[in-house]
Amino acid sequence: MTTIPAPASATIGDGCFTFTDTTPLTADPALDRAAGWLRQALAPATGLQLPEGPGGVEIRLVEGLDPEAYRLSATTRSVVIEATGQAGAFYGAQTLRQLLDPAAFRAGRTADRTWSIPEITVSDAPAYGWRGCLIDVARHFLPKNDLLRYIDLLAAHKLNVLHLHLTDDQGWRLEIRKYPKLTKVGSWRRESPLGARRHRMYDGRPHGGYYTQDDIREIVSYAADRFVTVVPEIDLPGHTQAAIAAYPELGNLGTPLDVRTDWGVGENVLNVADETIAFFTDVLDEVIELFPGEYICVGGDETPKTQWNASVPAKERMRELGLRDADELQTWLMRHFTDYLLARGRKPVGWDELLEGGLPPGVTVGAWRGPTCAAMAARAGHDVVVSPFAETYLDFRQAEGEQEPVPIGSVTSLRSIYAFDPVPPGLAERDRILGAQAALWTEHIDSPRLLDYMAFPRLAAFAEAMWSEERDFDDFLVRLAVHEKRLDALGVEYRPAGGPHPWQQRPDAPGHPRTRAEIDAQLATWTSNLHP
Template sequence: MTTIPAPARLSPGEGCFTFTVATALAADPVLARAAAWLRASLLPATGLPLPEGPGGVEFRLAGGLGPEEYRLTVTQKSVLIEAASPAGAFYGAQTLRQLLHPAAFRRGRIAGRTWSVPAVSIADAPRYGWRGCLIDVARHFLPKNDLLRYIDLLAMHKLNVLHLHLTDDQGWRLQIRKYPKLTETGAWRRESPLGARRHRRFDGRPHGGFYSQDDIREIVAYAADRFITVVPEIDLPGHTQAAIASYPQLGNLATPPEVATEWGVSENVLNVADATIAFFLDVLEEVLELFPGPYVCVGGDEVPKTQWNDSLAAKERIRELGLRDAAELQTWFMRHFTDFLLARGRRPLGWDELLEGGLPPGVTVASWRGDRCTTMAARAGHDVVVSSFAETYLDFRQAEGEQEPVPIGSVTCLEAVYAFDPVPAALTEAERDRILGAQAALWTEHIDSPRLLDYMAFPRLAAFAEAVWSSERDLEDFLVRLAVHEKRLDALGVEYRPAAGPHPWQRRPDAPGHPRTRAEIDGELAAWTANLRF
């Protein structure tokens, strides 16, 4: 069988089940959403109406299964999907669709084809509960229709979390009714770098865009129908130059900056005034209205302390609160937002730098700086989502050579992503339970179009999906299945990276990158975490 991700247990049977215009679809009412999705997904290519009723495909409610677990049984006479929840039934439907010919993924009628699936018995459940993908829409805006397309691609690969990085120095992408300048000013920058920042090239083109609140409601509902939770990120107190450009009173300088036109970490961070805290509590109030999921990310990463160290107001805060330094000031500042979320029944998520000044209970850590931070967070009693930059940052180049578009970072090849394991070997069994799962990251400084996003995401995102779903992995078998899976991506119009290297039109000789070795990356990692203490 050629499904991706690979199921936990699979036993092939004899013969196949063939769909006809008379094939009906029956579903327990609890599982009706999954049945409706299957009918709507298969109709465009197959023309099969799958009317309601017995006589072919059945979704049956079954006890004793986990919340995302399913059983799929195909015989020559019937197809049965059993699940204890709508999510499990949906994943069973995704697997069934992959058992069909890849042409089933096309959106127009395919004439003259018989639609059959092989007889098989599958029992399947995910390895981790958090199987996510971060998409950075702040650096380069991803229009709504393209984002909805990506939600379908995540669901196809049984990923269940979309982490939306909505705000950064280079753009603010979420409409906030109380503070309209965040999008009137903050959603646009006058130009962008052309390639890596070291080359000092710029494209001279304004860039921008944002999601209205109605857009967000649509995106969240669309994702929920595909059992994907959208986690919004409002990055604080760094990565906030677009907000400061919109409302200069949020910053530390007399002269306000513009929305950032360079990549990298900006020195412009929020000030620590009560009014600034109140401003972002207002922002989070609106965020909670729009995103009903349990998690909200408040950032906390890469916060330069230069402006705080030079600020009389920040120094006075440190003195009056009895803090040691600006690192503890960041902890005090962020506590307002984590406490706010916890008081409203939400679960704050923050990047692992928050560990450096102490982190209150109830905060989930997004660990990006390797096993040391993951271990530190788990041993401190925090739930952890692992997003190790050396293995899961899909903006890193995929191979050696100048042919890769805007090559940055070290090589993160398909095989390395497939081998990724989020659980550090040193953790005890109890500490391992703190690892909720993992997410890949598509940071978009150098990904300036949906076509390039496809190239950087696939097929590595398929490898990541199997790494976090399947308990056992076999690279050779995966590569065989991937050859078929790429035909599904072809049918969907996904412009993935070919194994032999990029097509000529996928290259970017106009945008030079900054490739680095793995040794250089490991050196950065060691420097970042040298002062951490367990």
């Protein structure tokens, strides 16, 4: 069996089930979404219409399976998918598609074929409930149609969360009706760095774009039809220079700023005035309206305190509240927004820096600074989504050598991604680990083609690591050779095993490769002052 991710169990027989022009498809009404998707997905490439009717392919409602679990059985006479929930039926349909020839993933017919799948019995369920991918559309905007394509790619790999990083110093990507200058001013910058920032090279090209509210409704609906939840991120109180450029009164300097044209952590952060808090409360009102999922991320990471320490109003706010320092001021500010979301029935997500000031119950922690932070959050009673930068950041280079485009960070290889375990060693509170997500930060990923290169096939390996309890990397490589034909059919420009094609290299954009020892040293510095 060549499917990715690998199922929990599968037994393959000697025969096959062959589809014909008259093969029917029927589904229990409670599982009709999976049937509708399967017809829509297969018809363009296969010509199979799968008319309504008994026999042939059947999607049955059964009791007792987890919502994302399914069973699939194929004989020479019929195919049956059994599930308790819509998501499980959908994943069974995804597996059925992978059992066909890779040409089934094309958008049109290429030749006359016999479409068949092997006799098989599959029983399957995911290892983790949160199987996500963060896509940073703030640093480099991803047009709507490319984002919809990525939702299909996530769903094809049974990933179920798209964490959409919508705002940062370098761009604001979400239309907010009450504050139109957030996109009129904040959605574009005059130029971008060319390669790693240490080289001080710039491309001289304006960059921008944003999603209208109808775009977002379309994206959220499209994702929901594929059982992908979109988690928006509005980063606070740092990573906010694009917002301050649009509305200077949000900042601490009292002078106009441009949308930031450098990467890295910027010192321009929000002020702590009541008016600024009200402004972003208004923003979150519209975010809640647009994103119906449980989770909303409010950031909280990488917030320099330089401006607050020099700000008279910030110091007055600290005295008024009896706070010892600017770190406690950030905790107070972020508690306003997390409490606000909790009061409205949403689950706030914040990066693990928020642990340093204490978090109220109900806040989910995005643990990006390694297993120490993930374990601290779980032991403190918080749900945790694990996304350690050294293991799951897909903007890090894939191999040694100058051939990798804009090589940054240490090497995050296909093998290491496949071996990733989101549960910190020795953690008793395993049930607090919701799962994990890979991250496509886009400072150095400036096009959909480069996004493909950095994501695949590593994202396929990550998907299997999150889905499959048992893993075998050598077997994965055998299946990946077939899976790459599916990616070819979908037009995904993945990294070949032997290294990039000439056109996938970027000699014009030098990077900043680092060793794993350097990364580990940085991680140790970040976590040295944390206390369990």
